[in-house]
Amino acid sequence: DVILEGKDAFSSAHGMKLFEYVGSNKQFGEMFSKSMSEASTLTMKKVLEVYKGFEDVNTLVDVGGGIGTVLGLVTSK
Structure with a gap:
């Protein structure tokens, strides 16, 4: 039904888009x-173990839609 109607599964099940439901x-x-914060934490901890590209950054802008979890991890290093 989801494919035939052209809707995403969440909208079909709940009658509204995911972020409408969240709100x-x-x-x-x-x-x-x-859950988004936890997933971001797991991912970014691994990224920060190997990626050194943030070490010399003086200005960093967080354009995400969450609560700053990733920015907090990056700036805590």
């Missing part, structure tokens, strides 16, 4: 934010 359901929004 309308406080408990789900909190869980979503925490």
